[in-house]
Amino acid sequence: MPAIEIKNLYKSFGTLQVLRGVSLKVAEGEFFGLFGANGAGKTTLLRVITGQLSADSGEAYIAGIPCTNPMSIKRVVGIVPEAESPPTFLTTRETLELVCRIRRLEGMPDRIDKWLKFFDLNDKADVLCRDLSKGQKQKLILASAFIHEPKLLLLDEAFINLDPIYQRQLREYMKGVVEEGRTIFMCTHILEIAEKVCTRVAVIDGGRIVAQGTIPELRMKEGEGLEEIFIRAVEGSNHEP
Amino acid sequence: MIKEEWRLQKSLIGGLGSGLFPLLIFGLTAFCALISPLLLKSIDVSTVLLLLHIAILFYGLFVGGLGSLGESIMTRRLGQVNMLLQLPQTLPVSFRRVMAIFYLKDASFYLIYTFIPLLLGGVLAIPYVGVTMRGIAMLGVTLFITFMMGMGLSFALSALPGKSRPGSLLTVLLLIVLCLLAYPFKIIKPYQLLLPLGYWFDRQLYWLASGILTAILFAMIGTLLVKERYELQARKYEESFLSFDRKFSIFGGLRPLVAKEWLELERSGSIGSAIGMYAIHLIAVYALSWLFQNGFGMPLDFNVVFFGGFVGFMGVLTYSFLTGMEQNEYLNVIPVTVEMVVKAKLCVYFLLTSGVTVGYVFLIGLLKGEITLLPLSLAIAACTSIYVVAVTAYLTGLWTNTMFFGAGTMIRFAAFVVPPITAIEVGSLIIPYNFGFALEIIATAAMFAIILSIILLRRLDKKWSRRTFSSTSFNS
Secondary structure (H helix, E strand, C coil), X not given: XXXXXXXXXXEEXXXXXXXXXXXXEECCCCEEEEECCCXXXXXXXXXXXXXXXXXXXXXXXXXCEECCCHHHHHHHEEEECCCCCCCCCCEHHHHHHHHHHHHCCCCHHHHHXXXXXXXXXXXXXXXXXXXXXXXXXXXXXXXXXXXXXXXXXXXXXXXXXXXXXXXXXXXXXXXXXXXXXXEEEEEECCHHXXXXXXXXXXXXXXXXXXXXXXXXXXXXXXXXXXXXXXXXXXXXXXXXX | CHHHHHHHHHHHHCHHHXXXXXXXXXXXXXXXXXXXXXXXXXXXXXXXXXXXXXXXXXXXXXXXXXXXXXXXXXXHHHCCCCHHHHHHHHCCCCHHHHHHHHHHHHHHHHHHHHHHHHHHHHHHCHHHHCCCHHHHHHHHHHHHHHHHHHHHHHHHHHHHHHHCHHHHHHHXXXXXXXXXXXCCCCCCCHHHHCHHHHHHHHCCCHHHHHHHHHHHHHHHHHHHHCCCCCXXXXXXXXXXXXXXXHHCHHHHHHHHHHHHHHHHHHHCCHHHHHHHHHHHHHHHHHHHHHHHHHHCCCCCCCCHHHHHHHHHHHHXXXXXXXXXXXXXXXXXXXXXXXXXXXXXXHHHHHHHHHHHHHHHHHHHHHHCCCHHHHHHHHHHHHHHHHHHHHHHHHHHCCCHHHHCCCHHHHHHHHHHHHHHHHHHHHHHHHCCCCHHHXXXXXXXXXXXXXXXXHHHHHHHHHHHCCCCCCCCCCCC
16 A cells, blocks of 8 residues: 555635646555745645645545545654644644644653654743744754654645754654654655655646656666756646646 | 724724724714714713723724734744734844834724724714714824823733833732722712813813823833743743643543643633633623613613523624634544544633633522522523534634634524523523523523534534644645
8 A cells, every 4th residue: 555645636725726637646654745936836735635636626535545635644653734823822742742632642651752762842841832933943843843753744835944063963863763664655846855865756846746666767868866856847737727 | 003903903803893893893882972962861961971982992902912912823823923013033123112003003003993983984974963073082182092091001911010020010910999989988089080081170271291101101001011032931830731631531532632722822822811801701791781770771680690591692702712722734634533632622711711601690699699590500501602602613713713703604503592592581581571481491591402412512523523633724
């Protein structure tokens, strides 16, 4: 069973067609990167397949669960949304406690201590979320998504607002996740990071998948980087207005 | 800034609601002005003027209080991106100056939004009630100065605790003493506190001047006491979530969400505001009934069961307040549904209001000497509270501020709520004449309301299952 299976997915907002027949398969244990320019449809695709938005047509399954069942999906996956917005008047520690209590996780204190330490948030544990910096909020959102150690992580611009040290730390953690046989699906437009970690990639443009495969498969010549692959794929697509 | 205020109003109560408000004021004022000859037969002019000025003073206090409350709401909803109030962080302007401008903006906005429609409503009645244009204009002036005094006082009182909590407490005590000296002790005259009202007794302009000076003085005190806040403070709190989670074990699977809601209300300082707002609305219902009985001389006996029946209506505002205070979008990524959060908010609503409801009904029972009717009245208060809030939650979910004012929602709300509540209120009025028959009507209506409440609460899941926590998109 694939970790993610998307079949001919369409989504529009009024007259704006955002997804146009997207089809993808992500196998278990893959680190899959979805690239696209701003407004290409990455976030909408992530929101549709996790049931945060309904599709106009098409199907999507996450760990075999249809995207029309968002509660079941949210129970088994970890999702990092694009915009960080933890609860205003809870502290960092309390936010993680809330997530643990809702997910009914055992060993809550150990889990919380582990992630506070991982993201160096110990001295911010008792600070209200509204008073955290953008980077600290992003770390908290990441910790909230990782705390139940899900088999599948769906990340939307996970590296945004993180300094280079934590970008590297997060990258290493994600590599470890994939080595354990778990799956990561990451939407991003930061190609340098993706190039270092993704085992397979797809390029989305104008709501369509215009290229997909492993990086060597997508290379047209030796030494071609992801940036060149991305630009070629986008320029080569002739999407309708 | 006026444009920003208009957009804020629209975002809180919707475009239609915002647009209709001045029309509502105009219509109500015209109606009151037209029926004023009837009113003046049973109540003298000085009492009408006194009541009008007191009402407007409270309106000013409410608007001034809403300024600080609105800031906390915006801060919760938008984090630190608090529009113009956050200007001092990015531009060379003091917070004090921004607050002063903000205060003037509020005054200008409410002058246009409320007082001009109010005056126009009064003008419409000139040909029918024998008052002059000058009289209406002067009434507008004295009311507006009173409004500014209320707003200024509220502004000063909200800034005072930041400088000195004992000072703030002493000021409130002093104000209570002054009010008690005016009523019931009658040692000072009401117009010696409500200065613009004095104009109507001797037509001297110094009453207006002293009112204006007092309003300016209050506003200046408020502005000077405002803390400069160039830097954001990182506020630390000891861990409390788990202890609240344990305390609310009665709510079963909802307890983490109830604990979160309660903790957020407590830390944002909104518990007092929510309870106070609910209590003020209940008191306003009592004041209105007093006006109908004593002002209009209506031969109706509003007993304690009648007031119990009215309690539910006031719950709509409190529930709306609870749903409007916060963005919930982060809940989209954890296993929580809209229905669960709605139910958690309903639990918090009952935690906040139950004590006030019981106290209110009990107090009215005592005041009216209707102790024997108290059990029935308390049961009806509980029933209408549950019913009206269940209907509101079912129809509007977590978006009461905007959805409630949609025409379709309002019609459905009225269709759900008006028949059983009307039956209960009519039944309460029959009690002195035929207790048995009244009880039959009330019990039938209450039973209907309870059964429907259970059905609506059970259907919350179905109703909101396709909706996400996003404030902008419908997922259907």
